[in-house]
Amino acid sequence: MEEHIIYLNKIRREIIDELSQHTLEQLLYIPVGYKNNIFWNAAHVLATQQLIHYYLSENKMLVDMDFIRTYKKGTFGNSAATEEDVNELMELLESTPMQLFKDYQGEKLARYRTYQTSMGVELTCIEDAIMYNNIHEAMHLGYILSLKKNIPF
Numbered sequence: 001m002e003e004h005i006i007y008l009n010k011i012r013r014e015i016i017d018e019l020s021q022h023t024l025e026q027l028l029y030i031p032v033g034y035k036n037n038i039f040w041n042a043a044h045v046l047a048t049q050q051l052i053h054y055y056l057s058e059n060k061m062l063v064d065m066d067f068i069r070t071y072k073k074g075t076f077g078n079s080a081a082t083e084e085d086v087n088e089l090m091e092l093l094e095s096t097p098m099q100l101f102k103d104y105q106g107e108k109l110a111r112y113r114t115y116q117t118s119m120g121v122e123l124t125c126i127e128d129a130i131m132y133n134n135i136h137e138a139m140h141l142g143y144i145l146s147l148k149k150n151i152p153f
Helices: 002-020 026-029 036-055 063-071 083-105 126-149
Strands: none
Touching: 002 036, 002 083, 002 126, 026 036, 026 083, 036 063, 036 083, 036 126, 083 126
């Protein structure tokens, strides 16, 4: 599993780079034809990771429930984020893979409730969740790159 957490770190580094290269106005812009923005996609991957790794293993998540409610599956981008929110998100995107590694190594995540994703993938253990999460985050990195090309300023 260590290599999959290394991949997560690499995906997160790309997302953090995109967040740091854009103004707040660009991060919050929702192009015509899209339902969300760059910031939402970055926050959504963190919310999803926390849900499928920590919530489903019956552990305390590293973000609060307000964050989860705002960025979970089925929510949409908005323009309520601040520079402070962006900085906090970048810090969490950077720190949570290492915490995941420690928690995995410490077998804190060994107990797991089976979950069927919206893509039809059944997660039966934390290892499934770690591998699936990388697919999910890479997909949203692709959305971020697409959104970036559609920002007119």
